[in-house]
Amino acid sequence: MNESDIPHFEEKKDGSNWVLRLYIAGQTPKSLAAISNLHRICDEHRETKFHIEVIDLLEKPQLAEGDKIIAIPTLVRKLPEPIRKVIGDLSDTEKTLVGLQLKPKSS
Template structure:
């Protein structure tokens, strides 16, 4: 039943809901301002070269993308089916899947400058 005098309580509740929804939306949009990087690093077992590539990529990601990346390490011996779809021809290979466009790097990832510039993390 409508309140002839108006129900300020209902208006307050609606205002709170609108404010909460706006804060949630602003939080989601703030996350979009910094793209999330998604990497997949293909390695061959537990070799020195594989371990070095993993260490190098993690250091680069932490230094330039701290908290804003996902790194999936794929051992081609353990997950050969995943490798088939990635068109990997040499190991280790790092593939930046997101943000687009995808980008590939091959080698032990020790040339930090080449990777950082190639990812446009620094000019």
């Protein structure tokens, strides 16, 4: 597998105030689900600018140490700080939003 197999998001480097990093390990059903769920959630929050990186640890296993990745998939909110982590295929939208703090917990 190579990088081109992974669906890429449109990167908005300039002016993007959110940096999200999604760690996957190969194109497993869970990884693909996480990618499409993340895509959907970002589409639903067009008011926020996202910069998204997808890192396949099968290709770059050394990157797992940096963000202390144990579970796959793991979505890391690098910015805004503090760092937050959401694990799983992001099929639970509610929890994903809570995890990313994209939406207040109470609502």
